[in-house]
Amino acid sequence: MYEILKHAHSGLRWLVLAFLVWAIINAFSKRRSGADYTAKDKRPALFGLITTHLQLVLGLILYFISPLVSFEEGFMKNTITRFYTIEHLSLMLLAIILITVGYSRAKRKSEDKAKFGSIFTFYLIGLILILLAIPWPFRGLGGGWG
Numbered sequence: 001m002y003e004i005l006k007h008a009h010s011g012l013r014w015l016v017l018a019f020l021v022w023a024i025i026n027a028f029s030k031r032r033s034g035a036d037y038t039a040k041d042k043r044p045a046l047f048g049l050i051t052t053h054l055q056l057v058l059g060l061i062l063y064f065i066s067p068l069v070s071f072e073e074g075f076m077k078n079t080i081t082r083f084y085t086i087e088h089l090s091l092m093l094l095a096i097i098l099i100t101v102g103y104s105r106a107k108r109k110s111e112d113k114a115k116f117g118s119i120f121t122f123y124l125i126g127l128i129l130i131l132l133a134i135p136w137p138f139r140g141l142g143g144g145w146g
């Protein structure tokens with residue numbers, strides 16, 4: 001169970017990154033060209049939202065079963081337990097909140113330029129936070145490539 005969830009959570013990162021990059025580039029170029037916001041533009045934004053929320057669900061389950069999450073004495077002094085218990089959780093939560101806000105703001109705005117603007121700004125900040133919070137193998141935090 002733990003291994004399956006860990007591999008799913010690790011591999012799903014690539015889908016999250018791909019959809020966020022797609023949504024950001026699409027919003028940036030369409031905003032510049034003054035294009036209409038159509039159902040086609042909603043797709044990358046919605047897929048980005050769904051995959052990040054899926055990561056949240058998998059991450060929350062992992063948080064309770066992972067040996068890398070610990071509240072035992074001295075966990076803040078250990079780079080790995082501090083990372084997964086505090087840093088990964090808080091940065092990812094913030095990123096997911098920003099992406100959700102960006103998506104719902106875009107839905108509420110009536111002007112198409114404002115819809116693209118909301119997706120672009122909120123998704124870009126979310127993506128940067130996610131890139132910073134991923135335990136890339138070169139960071140020595142026990143994470144793999146997928």
Ligand code: HEM
Pocket residue numbers: 006009010012013016052055056058059060061062063064066067068069084088089092093130134135142143144145146
């Ligand atoms: C878009 C959001 C997220 C992404 C892209 C992401 C990505 C990752 C990656 C790549 C790993 C390393 C897996 C490996 O290589 O073995 C990982 C581990 C982990 N993540 Fe996330 N994560 C996200 C959100 C979350 C959230 C919100 C939580 C907690 C609520 C969470 C909890 C964990 C835990 C506990 C581990 C350690 C698993 C283990 O090896 O025992 N993640 N995450």
